Amino acid sequence: MSKLRVAVLGAKGRIGSEAVRAVEAAEDMELVAALGRGDKLETLVDSGTQVVVELTTPASVMGNLDFCVRHGMHAVVGTTGWTDDRLAQLNTSLAASPETGVLIAPNFSIGAVLTMKFAQQAARYYESVEVVELHHPNKADAPSGTATRTAQLIAAARAEAGCAPQPDATVTALEGARGADVDGIPVHAIRLRGLLAHQEVLLGGEGETLTIRHDSLHHSSFMPGILLGVRRVVSAPGLTFGLENFLDLG
Ligand SMILES: NC(=O)C1=CN([C@@H]2O[C@H](COP(=O)(O)OP(=O)(O)OC[C@H]3O[C@@H](n4cnc5c(N)ncnc54)[C@H](O)[C@@H]3O)[C@@H](O)[C@H]2O)C=CC1
Ligand SMILES: O=C(O)C1=N[C@H](C(=O)O)C[C@H](O)C1
Numbered sequence: 001m002s003k004l005r006v007a008v009l010g011a012k013g014r015i016g017s018e019a020v021r022a023v024e025a026a027e028d029m030e031l032v033a034a035l036g037r038g039d040k041l042e043t044l045v046d047s048g049t050q051v052v053v054e055l056t057t058p059a060s061v062m063g064n065l066d067f068c069v070r071h072g073m074h075a076v077v078g079t080t081g082w083t084d085d086r087l088a089q090l091n092t093s094l095a096a097s098p099e100t101g102v103l104i105a106p107n108f109s110i111g112a113v114l115t116m117k118f119a120q121q122a123a124r125y126y127e128s129v130e131v132v133e134l135h136h137p138n139k140a141d142a143p144s145g146t147a148t149r150t151a152q153l154i155a156a157a158r159a160e161a162g163c164a165p166q167p168d169a170t171v172t173a174l175e176g177a178r179g180a181d182v183d184g185i186p187v188h189a190i191r192l193r194g195l196l197a198h199q200e201v202l203l204g205g206e207g208e209t210l211t212i213r214h215d216s217l218h219h220s221s222f223m224p225g226i227l228l229g230v231r232r233v234v235s236a237p238g239l240t241f242g243l244e245n246f247l248d249l250g
Pocket of ligand 1 (some may be wrong): 009011012013014015016035036037038055056057058060063064077079081105106107108109117138140141150180188222
């Protein structure tokens with residue numbers, strides 16, 4: 001069987017450099033390009049790239065994906081910064097290239113995907129829910145893509161179940177003290193030397209609390225998800241949002 005021809009964009013970054021090693025070590029893949037900032041995207045075409053792993057910055061990702069989709073290359077995207085407008089723009093590009101697949105995964109680690117799933121399941125049973133994400137201080141953005149997605153999923157589950165708004169009688173004396181509001185769910189971002197990527201979903205009801213916590217302790221935690229994404233995206237045309245779509249989570 002021929003190997004999948006894979007390129008990594010952002011190849012010198014924290015997660016990109018780990019992805020380069022993971023693709024090189026995968027028996028069913030060949031790393032055909034490893035590009036950093038300033039490298040020419042035409043290299044992707046010249047190298048016969050089938051799947052691009054996009055791990056750059058929110059400022060670069062749209063231009064890179066536009067190029068990939070126009071050239072019929074599938075993409076597995078970990079870069080953050082996704083808004084409804086950006087997703088609509090990407091869907092417009094994909095409509096002109098109907099056989100091309102793009103996976104955007106807010107988080108590639110299995111534990112983070114499960115955290116989102118468990119939080120979604122638990123959300124309707126508790127009066128209060130807040131999300132705390134904790135990352136290394138060089139992280140590109142806040143709140144994390146994972147926390148934003150988690151809060152959106154929680155909010156959607158609560159709306160579907162007809163939950164009342166959360167109780168909160170607090171007067172905010174200093175802007176930001178209660179975190180960011182993502183669809184009515186407070187999201188708090190910690191940046192601390194020594195951390196990598198962590199998240200807690202705190203749920204509270206009468207006389208009890210439930211905490212769902214996930215810790216990524218090394219960038220290797222994201223690699224099985226990236227490799228799974230590469231294998232699956234080639235037969236998943238259009239936009240897939242979330243690695244859970246490629247996992248059998250029941
Ligand atoms: N979905 C997931 O599971 C994960 C997502 N991330 C996200 O991935 C992104 C990268 O994170 P880090 O590796 O920590 O950042 P980083 O800053 O270490 O790496 C980004 C790299 O991309 C390069 N770059 C920027 N523009 C480029 C372009 N146009 N073409 C090629 N390379 C370009 C930069 O020079 C840098 O080397 C962030 O958005 C982060 O939130 C990070 C870890 C896991
Ligand atoms: O920048 C990071 O490090 C991470 N970014 C992603 C996010 O914003 O959710 C995934 C993970 O949290 C690591």
